[in-house]
Amino acid sequence: MGRSVLVTGGSRGIGLAVARSFAQAGDKVALTYRTGGPPPAATGPGCLAVRCDVTDAEQVERAFKEAEAAHGPVEVLVANAGITRDQLLLRMSERDFLDVLDTNVMGVFRVVRQAVGEMVQARRGRIVLVSSVVGMLGAAGQSNYAASKSGLVGFARSVARELGGRGVTCNVVAPGFVETDMTKALNDRQRAALLGRVPLGRSARPEEVAAAVRFLASEDAAYVTGAVLPVDGGMGMGH
Template identity: 50%
Template sequence: MTLDLSDKTVLVTGGTRGIGRAIVEAASAAGATVAFTYRASSDTADQLVADLGGPDRALAIQADAASADDATAAVEAVVAKWGRIDGLVVNAGITRDGLMIRMDAQAWQDVIDTNLTGAFHVAKAAYRPMMKQRAGSIVTISSVVGVMGNAGQANYAASKAGLIGFTKSLARELGGRGVRANVVAPGYIATDMTADLGDAAADGLKGQIPLGRLGEPGDIAAAVLFLLSDAAAYVTGHVLHVDGGMAM
């Protein structure tokens, strides 16, 4: 089945690299008009807009994922340009890894502010326009770490576990207005964040994964597209594990 998003306008936070970029490109290829946020590299963002067909088809928005004002401005820019927001993908996130005994309060707070509070800000901004439309799909990108925990990532695991409860709560609040909210929980994905693992560590991870490989950004994008599409019209409050079987 080919997923058709030709009638959808989608906003992806953190959309210029890794999983976020794969989601942006896949949504555009499926016919959606796509806006995405980025933090620093305007050249990369501008090139991505050009690659997606120019300003009629794509919109780049510079934003700090932890900023309430930036989140509101991003959603307002999408609605001002295209008149609606059909899909929101909350993907922006950071890591500040370290064993908890050596983790300072700032490393904890930075990750919570970006990964979890940032999700609150942008979902709150999209809440009212989606309610008025009586339609919409919110997809948050959690992690297998939010389900299983991971040594050295107490802050990251807490933020990603928090996203699950947050999204389920949105699903209960918004379901009566025709708005769905779901979670995708990736396993270990071959991105810039895993590129420095080294062969031995990568092989060790593969040994924990029944399918025997790291995931690709496109694996996550495919799951997100399903949840954004009308094919998932009766799916809400769900956590979709895309992890090769690692967390089953």
């Protein structure tokens, strides 16, 4: 029997690749989307699309109930939902800063808090948070995003210390430059500048990030917790 897996922000990009990877391995996957109807690409075999805005605690609770009704208590949580509101610091509004923190940090807090009750009771569980190399290196125009993604490391390590004795692990994946809809919007100059900072000289495929997530959620990683696993081609090396 496959495990019950919930992936937030699973309608495209890294989240969709993660959801598909678990489904292909035989797990039962619920993935969340925020607006509109269920994305056609996210409703393949083994996947249940659930509407959920992680900034709303009631929607988070409802999404978990829907996932649990279909697949049983969530055993693997992948917190991937996130947004950007890029702007230079002198021009950044408080709303832009707070919106990013509300989704990228408070959203993670909401979904992890919702998941851990059942995990603690079962004395097993896997939590994987999707951060970013930007959280380690910083980036001009992304002080809000970098702060949010860096904050996930301290949050994950605190959860790992709290729940390790109950058989629950909590780890972080930190992707670098990944081929997604967001990065496809970059112009040639921006793309070249980013790739110039990557020792491997190329961007990552979403499936490569998904493989790292699946490892941290696997039995092979049963003794790994509080770790940050970079999937960045060496871009953040040393951090």
